Amino acid sequence: MALSPIANMYINLCYLYLLYTTDNVSTSLLLGGLLSKREHDLVPTHRIMSRNEVNEVLAALGVTLGNLPKILVNDPQAKKAQAKAGDVLEIDREDFGKGYKYYRYVVDR
Numbered sequence: 001m002a003l004s005p006i007a008n009m010y011i012n013l014c015y016l017y018l019l020y021t022t023d024n025v026s027t028s029l030l031l032g033g034l035l036s037k038r039e040h041d042l043v044p045t046h047r048i049m050s051r052n053e054v055n056e057v058l059a060a061l062g063v064t065l066g067n068l069p070k071i072l073v074n075d076p077q078a079k080k081a082q083a084k085a086g087d088v089l090e091i092d093r094e095d096f097g098k099g100y101k102y103y104r105y106v107v108d109r
Contacts, residue, residue: 042100046077049090053090069105073107074104089103
């Protein structure tokens, strides 16, 4: 079944809303389980960085680990990546065809 561009945009907005406002909402009930909010195209990839990679990034940015933005260990994407407190996540986002990398320090509180 093909959806109109307006319908696709509405679905994307609904999933973004769910992604940023809920943690345990099961999207399998929505749209008959056709889409998962954690697997959606608009959700950037998160991966745990090695210690060597973290040291290189910190040196290149001229910051310390404590200066990085934080992400909670119980964040849905941190859970998916199986991150633990003390890890650093690299987030690959694509905005308007350009790739950007963001870094988050995983904390438990």
